[in-house]
Amino acid sequence: MNLANRITLARIFLVPIIMLFLLVNVKFPHIRIEQFSITYNQIIAALIFIVAASTDSLDGYIARKRKLVTNLGKLLDPLADKLLVSAVLISLVEMNKVDAWIVIVIISREFAVTGLRQIALLEGSVIAASKWGKWKTAAQITAIIALLINNFPFAFINFRFDIVASWIAAIITIYSGFDYFIKNKHVINFSDQKQ
Template identity: 40%
Template sequence: MNIANVLTVLRILIVPLFLLALFAAGGHDTEWRWIAAALFGAAAITDRIDGQLARKYGLVTDFGKLADPIADKALIGSALIGLSMLHDLPWWITVVIVAREIGVTLLRLAVVRRGVIPAGRGGKLKTLVQSVAIGVLLLPLSGGFASAGMDLMYVAVVLTVVTGLDYLVQAARLWFGPGGSRAA
């Protein structure tokens, strides 16, 4: 265990606390929503920090390679599903984002013997915009501020689809690239 992995585990442990806060008092209590937003924000920040620490100090481990994406998907997925259950986010957005995340994970697994599809700038931007949009939607805001959260989420959906298609192209290149087509 190193500091990067500890932060990843901490992020995983925050997810149930975040959900408890999100759904407390019917899901729309102002104080609980602020607490849920703070927990989400803290978890999202640990994602950024643990990755930087792991790369900068050579703390990349097999555990981290496995646990970090699980933690990310648990945090983002639980927030999206929670917001949709509370009718604060349309279900179609949740379905698009969650389906893309599952699809990219399956694509990566399908081509892993031929190569690794690294996280690109688009994927990192997608995660950042998703996180900021979710953070804003979690806050008990109204008017233009609440609209800004949905506007950010629409941008996140576009980035989600575009980067998902990019992963699909990369996977096809690995699958059918040098070495000939894949034999069944």
Template identity: 40%
Template sequence: MNRGAKVLNLPNMITGSRFILSGCLMLLLLQEQTIPLALLSCLVFTVAAVSDWVDGYFARRYEAITVLGKLMDPLADKVLVATALIMLIPSGKLPAWVALIILWREIIVTGLRGAASSSGIVVAASNLGKLKSTLQYIGLGILIFPLGVLPIPYLHHIGMAIMYLALLLTIWSGADYFYKLRRLFLEDAR
């Protein structure tokens, strides 16, 4: 298989689609959220979130893991989550401070992973981090979903409760990454 074919594999194309879907989500959430538009926004977000698991499945199943995929997959996840977090603030569906803390953690962990990588240490996603991501996806999906469509009382409150739980896991998993990499910061940088 040639080098171009290895990079342009199905998992990487799915990952790339998450960037495109994040842009579409932003454009949709910029509009006044009528019920049909909010349903479309939720559908786009859901497809993008599910693609996070799908690309990983195909990459492992078909041994199609590439350096580009390892770099782009977590970035695509962060772009999707950041898009949803930021775009929900103006509508009042998400407090800005929740979005800010989640984004801080993502930036810090990305920096930690980069520092570890430059020292030859590979930091795989932890189960705690995966659970955090799953809860973020579920909570954000519920917050994007239009109110009044389903006969579920307090749907927004359920979404916020999930986001607060995701926030706790976000902080916990960030501290866990720092703890696991503490020796990296205690060593002499020669």
């Protein structure tokens, strides 16, 4: 197994560790400053999430630079991304930090685009990541970090950046999903003609 795939696997293995810090009911001390409060376990979870999310670009860069692109890597990389984002978002719903509908929209889009990619693969073509797909990922990661750190530092000026970022992530997620389907509708039409 090459270095890029090991990094991708490490991202997958970090998912349960993040969830452990977020969901295990242990009394962690709080940091309190005026109207802002956060537990140490949330800080640790946020730091691990940032490390895990940053490996997404790293493993792809290493695979392309060293010519280590493999079928296993093509399978594991998007799976790792979806596991990381989905697990943390579901944990944030459990913690009452984000509305469930936003998480349902994001996860539903991921299933739909993955299905579209599977149809394309069966037809012998590959759907590359679009610029909107990349914006979607950046928006989701930004929203998740803001939610994990309890809207720091915006809590001091009473601006709900975490909620705004969540809405922006949901809107870009929806748009990027439509963008994939509109630009690749020939994949579905072609598949229907063969049946």
